[in-house]
């Protein structure tokens with residue numbers, strides 16, 4: 001049964017049960033499964049009246065809020081495609097995502113109206129922008145836009161291969177690519193996680209992640225709705241509020257990235273929180289440092305369950321719910337996932353214990369990048385394995401361990417940054433002759449985006465100016481935190497910059 005059908009069924013089975021409790025500083029909004037079903041139907045009718053049809057891309061650049069969730073579910077149920085966008089994207093990135101996806105309809109935060117109007121002439125494909133006023137103290141605002149007339153709605157998609165979502169991922173060689181996630185991909189992965197993580201309808205998830213990524217939207221929020229469970233949502237992560245809520249609301253499940261777990265173990269009042277009622281705390285989106293895992297266990301009594309996923313696939317590997325959660329390992333393939341380690345040059349499988357590229361196969365793997373057939377072809381081997389770009393090894397007992405990346409990807413606070421995207425921006429700076437962007441290890445963020453720069457002769461420019469230049473063109477998390485000026489780069493015989501040597505010298 002496709003995820004959307006299962007959700008509809010849950011809305012009937014658990015009609016009066018709380019599906020989502022959305023906590024704002026001023027108030028908490030509580031919605032039942034029946035309310036979700038009713039509001040999604042009304043949102044479908046509203047979108048339909050705006051001309052949204054199957055296959056259309058509808059962009060959402062909204063803060064974490066209930067209207068985002070209603071819109072997203074209604075878009076998918078109309079057979080259209082949700083395009084979730086990080087609210088941190090500045091104009092230049094926004095233009096690219098909207099134009100590349102060909103979105104006709106865009107829901108934006110009313111606070112961004114002036115910014116979006118200023119770039120309207122650069123968005124020829126976009127037909128309609130709807131500004132939503134997100135009033136934490138007036139939740140009716142969005143609902144008042146909806147029509148009560150819900151007759152004759154189109155049938156939900158039945159084709160598992162139909163695209164449900166496009167997530168833009170940072171580009172390995174330049175511009176970001178739109179990964180198309182199908183209804184079948186979502187369903188397979190949710191079914192896998194339901195059994196692997198023992199989701200139950202009496203689970204209460206504490207949701208602190210952003211909802212414009214796979215982790216927060218698909219794994220956490222869809223996961224709870226798919227299980228008929230309750231999601232308690234906080235607009236953003238804040239250690240004390242998260243811990244208070246875990247305890248007061250008797251949450252059973254928590255999902256986060258290593259930067260968040262690090263902040264929890266560093267929290268000064270940690271020993272005053274008893275989390276013994278919880279059953280599952282997971283970590284993903286970046287490598288969990290061993291010491292954070294060990295300290296978490298000492299302070300909170302739980303061994304974090306580390307798992308491995310990516311935007312293009314959802315979740316691939318996971319430590320077991322019962323059984324050994326091996327520190328430093330991302331566990332074993334989920335039930336419907338095939339994983340292997342290969343020589344990245346030849347795609348030949350390697351023996352257990354050898355380090356090579358992790359490759360993945362399964363019905364959860366995305367169908368391709370939006371309008372980029374060449375990039376899609378490059379992403380797969382001739383026999384259909386996805387090249388993850390992550391290096392790893394498999395132990396004889398089946399546990400996988402990640403060992404870095406074959407590409408120069410930087411992960412900061414659980415968010416991916418590909419250096420070429422930042423280098424492209426730096427190349428536009430009039431004072432810069434050449435740049436190399438690397439990730440330097442960082443206690444809090446995992447890695448810190450660092451730009452090593454060669455200036456043109458006889459120009460001067462400060463670190464601050466370079467950071468400001470990038471900040472205007474890139475989301476905050478992609479903007480270099482440190483800028484280092486050098487006279488030359490270490491290069492190999494082919495003239496390629498040796499980033500490993502730069503990391504050794506400057507990180």
Ligand code: MLC
Nearest residue numbers: 209213214215237259285309310311412413414415476477
């Ligand atoms: C915020 N900042 C970041 C950042 N997030 N910088 C680098 N990397 C990040 N990820 C900036 C802010 O803009 C601010 O900049 C400064 O850091 C301090 O901000 P903050 O208020 O302390 O940050 P906060 O809002 O608390 O956010 C930190 C965080 C958040 C870790 C809670 O980044 C987060 O929720 N990350 C989760 C990301 C995620 O969901 N990833 C999943 C991807 S899916 P300034 O300049 O103003 O000081 C995926 C697949 C899978 O990877 O397997 O899951």
